[in-house]
Amino acid sequence: MSKDPIIIVGGGLGGLSAAISLLSQGEKVLLYEKHENLGGKANTKVIGEYRFDTGPSLLTLVKVFEDLFTLCGKNVYDYIPIVPLSPITHYWFSDGTHFTSDTIEKFTPTLTSHLEVTQKEVDSYISYSKKIWDLTHEIFLMKSLHSSSTYFNKKTFLSFMQLLKIDPLRSMHKANSSYFRDNKMVQLLDRYATYNGSDPYQAPATLNNIVYAEHGLGGYGVKNGIYGIVEGMAKLFYELGGVAYTQTKVERITYDNKRNITGIVVNGQEVKSKTVFSDVDTLTLYETLLQDEKAPIAKRYRSLPSSSSALVFYFGVHKEFKELGIHNIFFSDDYKKEFTEIHTLHKIPEDPTIYINITSKITPTDAPVGGENWFVLVNAPPYTGDNFEIEIERTRLTVIKKLSNILKVDLNKYIESDGILTPKMIEEETNSYQGALYGISSNTLMAAFLRHRNQSKRYKGLYHCGGSVHPGGGMPLATLSGMISSELYKKRGF
Template sequence: MSEIVVIGAGVGGLAAAVRLAAAGHQVRVFEQAQTAGGKLGVISHEGFVFDTGPSLVTLPDILEDLFAATGVSVRDVLDLQRLDTAAQYRFPDGTVLDMPGELAQIPAAIDAALGAGRGAEWSAFLRRAERMWDLSREMFLESPLTVSAMRRRPPPPLSALGAISPLRSMRGLGRRYLKDERLRMLLDRYATYTGSDPRRAPAALATVPWSEQAYGSWYVAGGLGRIATALQERLDALGGRIEFDTEVTAITTDPSGRVDGISLADGRRISADTVVANADARTVYGSLIRTPTATRMAKRVRTPTPSFSGFVLLLAVDDPPADQPHHQILFAEDYDAEFDALFGRNGGPRPVERPTVYISAPDDPAIVPGPDTGAWFVLVNAPRHDPAAGMDWDAPGLAEDYADRILQIMADRGVDVRARVRHRQILSPAELERRTLTPGGSIYGSSSNGPRAAFLRPGNESRIPGLYLVGGSSHPGGGLPLVMLSGKIVAELIGPAEESVSDA
């Protein structure tokens, strides 16, 4: 039986670990925090339970496939609920769009909110996005970016290049199909799912709104943090182990350059045939492993633009508004100014003066201490914590002042809960960096800025024998569905344990 070490109990690491354990491997996971989940974190305080990371499940078939690979149905371990309204959007002109959770209902809803003919514009765009999705899902998202894998796949038809538009930006594709500025703003938002700028993100990201609207928006009763708990329980049932409060300080290699284990901060050394790193690739190659190959890879992984971070408010709300939607987006008055600030154009990286505000306010009795209370997650896009570049989120007073500004902006846009907040907790990019060990608190690893960005993202199979990468900084990218896919790709690359092969 082969011994596999997984560094990090984030969703990518857990997804790889449970699949490998189900395939007959002996799996040990080492996590520096006290709980599993990584960026899919949970904070509880005075009976309020807050998800601190993803608040929406998309592509539920990926989650279903993951649990099926461990021998159970996802429905047996998680209460997945499809949302009737995916999100409510408030635009700067005061228009409100309640986006249905069913694809067939979307054109009529857009027409009713934005005017006749706007639903047809969005539908035409989605038809193009669907073609892009069909071409890219199996060929790119679900397959490793290795030469051997590419050789095994039949080459895509030349027509595929025209459909995917590799040299066109997401913003450019939107302008081709969408005349209404509000629809363009809606599309721009989907670039933020990968921490990117829609003016530079590739047109292929049009697959994000398509997949969300075609497969629905879902919530897990009790909060999305239960996904990590369920994966941990499956790993336990399959014989895997997780050691918490355990920092990995190095990945070790034998004289041939092959990975042979890890070193821990408590002085222990753990031998392993294979190491799966669910850590930011810049950390893996920049500090955890010291070989000439790692040094070359460290330079490469610094090439892509890092994704931006997020500034989070966790609000315990008394007597929340009765009509508050589950998900709500309050758009910025100037979206381009927001992206300029995030990526440091026209000056260095800086907090956005009047950012788009995202609110998740589930109506879920399992996450609040009693009736007439709400556990709200409020997120705005924010530049990475990078004191060397002049963006120091630990500067005295900055986080508290910015939190006050966000609450004022919410009030300006029609959601005033300042007098209803029982308590609040702030998670700045600096705090996210400390909690997740992600450089700068970058939520998605590297951004998708530029047509080559996806191919600059590190592959799952390292050039260092025995080392594999999972998570948002590696292929196929950030976000809950993609990091689960990264775990699947790694498990398939490693394959079943020898005993499992012979027994079969």
């Protein structure tokens, strides 16, 4: 156990997870967060009478959170009111096709009755997705990819002997098209590339394991909103003796001439510690907090393409839509064009796929009686300094027109409160480089190995967690990053 307190910079899910894991080891932990609320991208916003979750919305891989709380001898369900979703998502196509997704047992008959697919085809695909999941999740998600101990064991050896079975050499779209001829089915499966900000026409088919992660292991919600995850983790953090300084910006992470970490600077004053965990975007860390923009890793990261960002409209809708659920997808007519516009042309799609999260479906207090809180998201390119203002207004009109046509209602009549979140705002509010939601892009074969390691080689005493480092973005993976980094500290700490 360290004599100095361990400092966590950033109170997102990665930082909270690292803090909880370290506290369970008996360490003293000080956490610094520049905003009023903990949570990072997983935050909350109130506009008028409507409350919104501002970031991630679908909870998967619940076992990650179960394991984190078990580390501390606690039951996650005593802290976070997690509920299984059935159905999980409502899918809409422009020709009027509408159906819902669920766990595999319930989803398969839905697919065979609404699309031109057979049970044999669906079963074969699910078996394929599960195989990839079984071969990859322990190595690529649960452990550090930069620790030799990950590779020198029988399970890892056997997994690498079956490397081609994880389908790394073709794209998600090519693999999905080989299993199904129905375009709607392929489009539905291609959508899972967006779970880490990727393009299914470029991203390796290994990412098709996400399908099993959702439909095999289940999709979940939280009764008091996704921000309830943050509240539950924060409650445990404080119970374990953690100390958090919110609305407190860390100006620098300090180190000596041998690059040994010495602490942080807050309000011009140094807080000493030999160990700092960074839950900060990788480039922000090197260029601002470490002031080490010449570091090879910083140069490399700046040269790598970012994952996609998002354009979000917060609509307080004074009407109930019984045909909608908590998660709703309205597909575009040309998916290939949409992803080309985002990842190659760097523009907001002309005909975007629209996602709507309505938490009031399971948390009625999130909207007034007779109303719904619509978190409306379209995928967008990372922010590169371009003026998106014209595109944003055009997209807002497109979104409202498209939804009005499909739902057969003039949506403008019912929007009584309105807010927006742009890629530029995401960059400014979360320090995520270019407003990217998941750090660097996963559109290449080696992307998993290019993510920043969880323990620094350049600085002794510096550890990394959060969505821009291994194993990636999204709630369970960001949480895993904190658990992985704290385990590395436990094995190699001072």
